[in-house]
Amino acid sequence: MEQSAQPRRRSVLKTALATTAVAAGAPLTGLLTAPSARAALPPRGLTSRYTMTAFTYTGGATMHVYEAPDGTAFRPIASPAYAPPSGLLRDPSIMRHSDSRYYVTYTTAWTGNRIGLASSADRLTWTHLGDITLPTAGIGNSWAPEWFLDTDGRVHIVVSLHYTASTDAGTFQPHVITATNTALTAWTEPVPLAGIPTDYIDTFVVRIGGTYHAVLKSTRDMSTDFATAPALTGPWTVWNTGNFVDLDGEGPCLVPLDNGGWRLYFEQYRAHRFWCTDSYDTFRTWSTPMELSGISGTVKHLTVLKERVPGGTTLPAAPHRLRAVNAPDRLWAPGASSVLDLATGGGIALTAVPGLADRSGYSLRVADGRYVRHYGYRLRLDADNGTTVFARDATFTPRPGSAAGSVSLESFSHPGRYVRHREHQLWLDFHRTGDLYEADRSFLLV
Structure with missing residues (x-):
């Protein structure tokens, strides 16, 4: 929760204190449990869908809804989607409830003891349900509420509170x-997350097995920190500190990926940019942050909900060749040292088989038994060496391409990176907006 004029949190609050005496698909339980040791792509006939709710730099009174099949290529589906009858709408957090409806909670004002609540059947049209009043005396600010649905079915909201006595x-x-x-319609009084010291805000909680994990923003060090606890109310231990200080991360949000990892989204507040980074060791280490092209510079403090819904792209079992949509005289073909290029001529026949890392994905095999895999983000043909790394690097998720009948191939091991051609070479590149990238990552099966 930050003001659009870019003062730091402390100066915002000092000023404030001075002026005051689901469409188809089921709720995703994977948000609450540990990522599988194996991959977890949806079975054929289903696909993952990521729904983002956010507000924007151009205003703090409306919510916008975005969607992506991969947690990366977000596009607006309702912009704006909702504005409350009065007050602010900042930091909207989305969840899907047991009644199959979607709910958002949000910051309603710079000061006070209320947070907002709205509901939707389809993520597009929203109904104001009213405000939740936090009855504890002395609350001066109620910011950045985030849903947390526990495995026992209980519905919680984690909210950052500041008391006027401070x-x-x-x-x-x-x-x-x-x-x-x-x-x-009825809620308990606020209970502090014991063990988390003051000077923390924007707290997002997930549960993995029997352990609760929180990612939260330090207002003292401007870092993204992590904490664990045996129970939601604590005692919490802050154990991984000092992350992404150079990016001044605001509004962190965690979402499980199809390949068993977790994705962290956060806003670089002062630069008006938005980033994501992935972890595969329970938040100990993170990949190099990648900017979310298309929404970076537009959205603020978002939350992402992952579901499985009907759909998905399939590949035929018969051998095919792949032709570039925007280079129709060129097909996938082996180059020097087993790398794959785009070349004129007949190309190489590829057979789509169940994915080596996940049978709901695909691996591409050639007649001599070698597989298409990436190495250093470059596509090549190699024999299966039986390792987990090879299996993951040789598994892909098909997505619709930019032209009718075309496909794009997303890397299983590096979600958000797609096979694309540049200078007639085949690479894995992170998603970016623009017609050129969309065409470069689209191929026709011939």
Whole structure:
């Protein structure tokens, strides 16, 4: 939760204190449990869908809804989607409830003890349900509410609270409120997450097995930190600190990926940019952050919901060749040292078989038994060496291409990276917006 004029949190709060005395698809339980040791692509006939809710730099009173098949290539589906009858709408957090409806909670004002609530059947049209009043005395600010659905079915909201008795404008602390009925019309009083010190805000919680994990923003060090606890209310231990200080990450959000990893989204507040990074060791280490082209510079403080819905792209079992949509005289063909290029001529026949890392994906095999895999983001043909790394690097998820009948191939091991051609060579490149990239990553099966 930040003001659009870019003052730091402390100066914002000091000023504030001075002026105050689902369409088809089921809820995804994978948000609450550990990623499988094996991959977890949806079975054929289903596909993952990532729904993002955010507000923008151009205003703090409307919510916008975006969608992506891969957690990367977000496009607007309702922009704007919702504005409350009065007040602000900032930091919208989305979840899907047991009644199959979608709900958002959000920051309603710079000061006060209320957070907002709205609902939708289709993510496009929203109904204002009213505000949740936090009854604890002395609350001066209620910012950045985030849903957390526990494995026992209970519905919680984690919200950052600042009390008027505090003289330090940075002393926010995460608290949790819990719904006491399924209609979400009655809530407990806020309970602090014990063990998390003050000076933390924007707290997002997931559960992996029997351990609760939180990612949260330090207002003191401007870092993204991580904490764990045996129970939602604690005791929490902050254990991984000092991350992404150079990017001044705001509004962190965690989402499980199809390949068993987790993706972290966050806003680089001062630069108006948005990033994502992936972890495969329970938040100990992270990939190099990649900018989310298309929404970076537009959205602020988002939350992403992952579901499985009917759909998906399939590849035929018979051998085919792949022709570039925007270079129709060139097909995939072996080059020097077993790399794959685009070349004129007959190309090489590829047979789509169940993915080596996940049978719901695909691996591409040639007649001599070698597979298409990436190495250093370059595509090549190699024999299966039986390793997990090879299996993951040789598995792809097909997506619709930019032209009718064309396909794009997303890397299983590096979600958001697609096979594309540049200078007639085949590479894995991270998604970016623009007609050239979309065409470069689209191929026709011939």
